[in-house]
Amino acid sequence: MDMIGAYPGGWDAMAGALGMTRDALSNRIYERKGQGILVQTAMEMQEFSGTTIFAAGIAAMSSGTFVKLPDVDHIGNEEITGKFHEIFEEMGKLSANFREFTSDGVIDPGEQESLNDLIDRMHRTMDELRALTFKVYCPETKAATVAKRGEKHV
Incomplete structure (x- = not known):
């Protein structure tokens, strides 16, 4: 609806x-x-x-997350490098949150949700990085080819 x-x-x-x-x-x-x-x-x-x-x-x-691939016309190495920086920042946040949330020996439901949200965001960022990389450096690769990659893991 x-x-x-x-x-x-x-x-x-x-x-x-x-x-x-x-x-x-x-x-x-x-x-x-x-x-x-x-x-x-x-x-x-x-x-x-x-x-x-x-x-x-x-x-x-399906116990998964939908990731909409970026729709950008003019992309280059600068945008790709930006995605790497986002991944590094997110990894740092994940590490800090993990350390904080496990310090008492238990991850409570709110902390679990926070970790899941961050990990989902990291997956989206990595999929965007892959799509941008292939769009710039593999012009014959289409979004469908990137999407098929998931079928190999079934």
């Missing part, structure tokens, strides 16, 4: 963009009358709404 709210015009506009009535969209969203949303329809809704909500939801359900 967040994708519908993000689309200008809301329910009626999204239904129209998908070529269905508001009632038909509502029946699919709320799974009434034996209906449901097809993956292709969810992908269209995501594209129309300009969000990554569906992708993030699938990643979360």
